[in-house]
Amino acid sequence: MPAKSRTEELRTLIKQVRDGEFDYNSRESPQTNWNLYDYAQIKEFANYLNDLRDLVDEADKRIKERTPPKKQGVGRPPIDPADIAKILLLQAYTSSPNRVAEGLLYLFREKLGVHRHFSYKTVERGYEREAVNEILNEIIKITNETVEDKEVTYSFDGTGFSASNKENYAAKRQKQSSKKNQKKTKSKCANENHDCFPVANMAKKMGFSYCVMGVGVQHKLISGMAISPDHSIGETTMFPEVFEQTLQCNPDMMNALGDGIYGIRWITDLVSTNGVTPYFLPRSNVTFRSKGFAGWSDMLYSIWEDMQEWLKQYHMRSISETVNSMVKARFGSPLRKRLDVRKVTETRLKNVAHNVRRIGYLEIIDGIVPHWPRKAV
Numbered sequence: 001m002p003a004k005s006r007t008e009e010l011r012t013l014i015k016q017v018r019d020g021e022f023d024y025n026s027r028e029s030p031q032t033n034w035n036l037y038d039y040a041q042i043k044e045f046a047n048y049l050n051d052l053r054d055l056v057d058e059a060d061k062r063i064k065e066r067t068p069p070k071k072q073g074v075g076r077p078p079i080d081p082a083d084i085a086k087i088l089l090l091q092a093y094t095s096s097p098n099r100v101a102e103g104l105l106y107l108f109r110e111k112l113g114v115h116r117h118f119s120y121k122t123v124e125r126g127y128e129r130e131a132v133n134e135i136l137n138e139i140i141k142i143t144n145e146t147v148e149d150k151e152v153t154y155s156f157d158g159t160g161f162s163a164s165n166k167e168n169y170a171a172k173r174q175k176q177s178s179k180k181n182q183k184k185t186k187s188k189c190a191n192e193n194h195d196c197f198p199v200a201n202m203a204k205k206m207g208f209s210y211c212v213m214g215v216g217v218q219h220k221l222i223s224g225m226a227i228s229p230d231h232s233i234g235e236t237t238m239f240p241e242v243f244e245q246t247l248q249c250n251p252d253m254m255n256a257l258g259d260g261i262y263g264i265r266w267i268t269d270l271v272s273t274n275g276v277t278p279y280f281l282p283r284s285n286v287t288f289r290s291k292g293f294a295g296w297s298d299m300l301y302s303i304w305e306d307m308q309e310w311l312k313q314y315h316m317r318s319i320s321e322t323v324n325s326m327v328k329a330r331f332g333s334p335l336r337k338r339l340d341v342r343k344v345t346e347t348r349l350k351n352v353a354h355n356v357r358r359i360g361y362l363e364i365i366d367g368i369v370p371h372w373p374r375k376a377v
Contacts, residue, residue, distance in 0.1 A: 154255070265293040
């Protein structure tokens with residue numbers, strides 16, 4: 001087939017998919033054991049407390065084993081970052097302010113294995129401690145190890161966590177995507193994919209903390225995240241960091257899914273050169289010209305040769321949006337922090353809390369038993 005005809009045929013297929021006119025054979029809906037789901041809901045808080053305690057202890061142990069010990073300076077020893085991480089994760093689960101979090105410490109200190117009491121000011125400063133964030137990142141890796149041999153496909157997507165009930169991320173993204181708004185923001189969003197997040201009201205230090213996440217489509221665990229309160233940093237800029245984290249969580253990853261914003265040459269090639277098959281829907285004016293990115297041509301040919309088969313993988317991309325909704329439904333209270341560094345940690349806590357909570361459901365519903373050391377209840 002001539003190259004021009006092949007390109008026109010590909011563009012027609014992509015346009016049909018984008019317009020919802022392609023006759024796609026949808027997958028069967030998975031069956032859910034609602035009795036087990038009800039039981040998982042009943043045990044949710046108890047499992048969350050046990051899992052967050054054991055996960056933080058395991059993460060802290062791994063970090064200390066690979067980190068050279070530091071000489072103790074003068075003065076009172078600092079509060080153990082593992083203890084702070086436990087209270088911050090409990091605070092994220094209960095959506096409570098710092099003073100209430102100190103009250104929770106009185107109630108759950110023995111249960112969580114916290115070594116000593118500390119004040120709400122220590123909780124507040126914990127949002128800026130690098131050691132706390134290192135523990136949170138380690139928990140993401142540990143929770144994903146539980147499904148490492150059961151998860152091969154990951155979906156990537158961006159979202160925003162609001163600091164005000166008056167601001168809605170979906171509404172702002174929809175407004176940004178309108179033709180009228182695209183003209184207004186053309187100078188602010190210069191690249192061809194309009195790779196920037198919706199502009200927030202930064203004058204009032206409100207707005208959004210923006211996040212790109214990787215998600216396992218089978219078990220809905222977050223595998224990586226990049227967070228920024230700066231709306232000028234777009235999704236494609238943050239993608240390599242998230243993709244690298246996901247590869248570290250599961251080196252055997254086979255498929256990477258994402259919406260049209262990731263359907264560009266360099267991202268497609270980045271994924272394919274790491275031995276992963278990309279499924280990113282390109283724009284309707286696409287061409288087969290690779291411009292030096294071999295992974296681009298490979299993906300387009302797979303679309304052109306069998307769109308139906310390609311869409312079977314691609315449409316699992318919606319799991320990212322499902323997980324976004326899960327996080328916001330359970331941990332969707334507005335961000336309390338105003339300093340950017342604390343806002344980033346607060347966003348990370350919501351995502352890590354989702355993984356800790358999700359592990360409890362996977363154990364009951366799917367029989368996936370965590371492998372990390374577990375203390376007797």
